[in-house]
Amino acid sequence: MDATMLPEVTAVGVIIKAILILAIISAIAGFGTYIERKVLAFMQRRLGPQHVGPYGLLQLAADGIKLFTKEDIIPQHANRLIFAVAPAITAATAFIALGAVPVFPDFTIPLVDVYVPSIASDVNVGILFVLGMMAAGLYGPLLAGMAQSNKWGLLGSARTAIQFLSYEVVTGLSLLAPIMLVGSLSFVDFNNYQSDGTWLVVYQPVAFILFLIAGYAETNRTPFDLLEHEAEIVSGYVTEYSGMRWGMFFIGEYANMITIGIIASIVFLGGYNDWWIFPGWIMILAKIAFSFFFMLWVRAAWPHVRPDQLMWLCWKVLMPLAVINVVITGIVMMAG
Amino acid sequence: MGLEKFKDRNIGTQNYKKLDLTHPPKSGWDRFKQVVSRTFKPELCIGLWVTLREMINALFRGKMHTTQYPLEKLPISPRYRAIHEMLRLLESGHYRCIGCGLCEKICISNCISMETRYDENQRKEVSEYTINFGRCIFCGYCAEVCPELAIVHGGRYETASEQRASFSLFEDMLTPIDKLNLQKEYQGFGAISPNADDNIKKTPLAY
Numbered sequence: 001m002d003a004t005m006l007p008e009v010t011a012v013g014v015i016i017k018a019i020l021i022l023a024i025i026s027a028i029a030g031f032g033t034y035i036e037r038k039v040l041a042f043m044q045r046r047l048g049p050q051h052v053g054p055y056g057l058l059q060l061a062a063d064g065i066k067l068f069t070k071e072d073i074i075p076q077h078a079n080r081l082i083f084a085v086a087p088a089i090t091a092a093t094a095f096i097a098l099g100a101v102p103v104f105p106d107f108t109i110p111l112v113d114v115y116v117p118s119i120a121s122d123v124n125v126g127i128l129f130v131l132g133m134m135a136a137g138l139y140g141p142l143l144a145g146m147a148q149s150n151k152w153g154l155l156g157s158a159r160t161a162i163q164f165l166s167y168e169v170v171t172g173l174s175l176l177a178p179i180m181l182v183g184s185l186s187f188v189d190f191n192n193y194q195s196d197g198t199w200l201v202v203y204q205p206v207a208f209i210l211f212l213i214a215g216y217a218e219t220n221r222t223p224f225d226l227l228e229h230e231a232e233i234v235s236g237y238v239t240e241y242s243g244m245r246w247g248m249f250f251i252g253e254y255a256n257m258i259t260i261g262i263i264a265s266i267v268f269l270g271g272y273n274d275w276w277i278f279p280g281w282i283m284i285l286a287k288i289a290f291s292f293f294f295m296l297w298v299r300a301a302w303p304h305v306r307p308d309q310l311m312w313l314c315w316k317v318l319m320p321l322a323v324i325n326v327v328i329t330g331i332v333m334m335a336g
Numbered sequence: 337m338g339l340e341k342f343k344d345r346n347i348g349t350q351n352y353k354k355l356d357l358t359h360p361p362k363s364g365w366d367r368f369k370q371v372v373s374r375t376f377k378p379e380l381c382i383g384l385w386v387t388l389r390e391m392i393n394a395l396f397r398g399k400m401h402t403t404q405y406p407l408e409k410l411p412i413s414p415r416y417r418a419i420h421e422m423l424r425l426l427e428s429g430h431y432r433c434i435g436c437g438l439c440e441k442i443c444i445s446n447c448i449s450m451e452t453r454y455d456e457n458q459r460k461e462v463s464e465y466t467i468n469f470g471r472c473i474f475c476g477y478c479a480e481v482c483p484e485l486a487i488v489h490g491g492r493y494e495t496a497s498e499q500r501a502s503f504s505l506f507e508d509m510l511t512p513i514d515k516l517n518l519q520k521e522y523q524g525f526g527a528i529s530p531n532a533d534d535n536i537k538k539t540p541l542a543y
Binding site (some may be wrong): 042047300 | 380402
């Protein structure tokens with residue numbers, strides 16, 4: 001990007017973008033539950049929700065009404081403050097993380113001729129900021145489980161802790177190799193690095209797979225959804241939650257799924273660069289949508305792992321692989 | 337085989353046939369090789385393909401498994417034992433029941449109650465006939481014992497109602513006279529077998 005084209009960051013623009021992110025992502029996160037139920041149903045040859053609205057499209061509204069009007073129960077011996085704040089941590093950090101990821105290419109609004117950079121704030125340590133925010137989001141389940149004075153909740157938060165300790169190393173190390181290649185922590189630089197059409201996944205396939213695995217652990221998706229594993233610990237950290245507090249956890253979880261999809265698309269899959277005849281914004285939407293679909297697909301296909309298996313996998317397999325990947329990348333960069 | 341062989345607990349002396357199981361890895365190198373082979377075998381991808389194939393089957397090849405129950409119903413067996421029906425004679429349209437009382441007698445949950453009287457032709461007439469469906473266990477004995485194939489089980493298995501009485505009166509169970517041509521014979525216990533004519537034998541009078 002030329003220095004002359006650097007867009008002017010205005011307060012109004014940032015506020016508008018923040019509101020848009022909040023509105024659109026929470027709508028999509030709610031809609032994601034519908035998509036998830038539909039896709040999982042199709043993969044089990046069922047129909048899924050289909051009685052509210054055409055093809056069940058308004059199921060989202062029905063769920064929303066139910067969640068909003070449900071009684072909000074705080075258990076007797078719970079720590080009321082932490083119990084109430086915990087869902088907000090999950091939801092808020094998920095949305096804050098989305099503030100620093102670019103989704104669309106910069107564009108100019110026609111007629112009024114305003115140049116719009118589509119990232120809310122191009123932090124120069126974007127990757128660190130987003131990963132940090134998503135990691136901070138894990139405080140939601142951790143505090144929620146411990147605050148509710150419920151043994152299942154406590155087990156859920158214990159699992160949150162071990163999951164957090166396990167995957168976070170892998171996430172960082174797997175992204176380190178692409179960061180070394182690009183030489184920047186800004187998502188926009190990652191996108192521009194791949195503007196010649198070669199996706200980073202070609203150079204860094206191992207890092208891509210490691211990041212996906214760690215990302216699934218980060219968003220509590222199925223092979224690693226230990227936190228609220230119904231068959232073992234009732235509902236884990238959300239056992240005592242009801243109504244909209246419960247809903248906020250899930251909006252946060254689905255927003256995180258979208259964030260992981262965006263990061264994977266921008267860092268590894270070519271970002272929002274044009275490809276062949278398709279403009280960049282369609283490309284990135286397709287990549288995010290496929291990434292989301294892949295999460296549902298994996299959920300339909302693969303079983304859970306146990307907590308000890310997760311720790312074994314992250315510490316004994318993925319972390320050494322990530323380190324080796326970083327070392328080899330370094331050697332190749334030195335040689336090349 | 338004698339009992340001694342069962343009581344022989346000395347493992348290894350018996351002549352067991354062992355299955356060809358894979359051996360657990362012994363050394364660290366073997367364990368590493370196992371991890372590598374399990375990691376790079378496409379088994380996870382096979383799992384992905386299975387679910388995707390089922391999705392394609394369901395969406396594009398018409399193999400969706402769901403029956404949307406109140407809108408579409410699966411056919412039930414003709415032998416299914418749901419709410420009873422009282423059948424009519426096809427020729428005259430008169431109800432088949434002759435008031436013999438066998439069903440009332442055999443009912444093991446005592447839920448059938450009937451009253452009969454002689455009509456003006458000195459023919460048994462059913463004046464009162466109810467089945468208490470709160471007690472009925474749908475065993476099918478009444479249909480089996482009925483000599484006239486009059487009381488049978490029908491296919492009405494949706495028995496949610498505001499009161500049980502809406503099923504259990506004689507008139508409710510009786511085939512409506514205008515639907516006589518739709519009346520079907522029951523296939524379950526007590527029904528005539530398809531080859532009933534062949535099984536008829538002459539009464540042995542020769543002794």
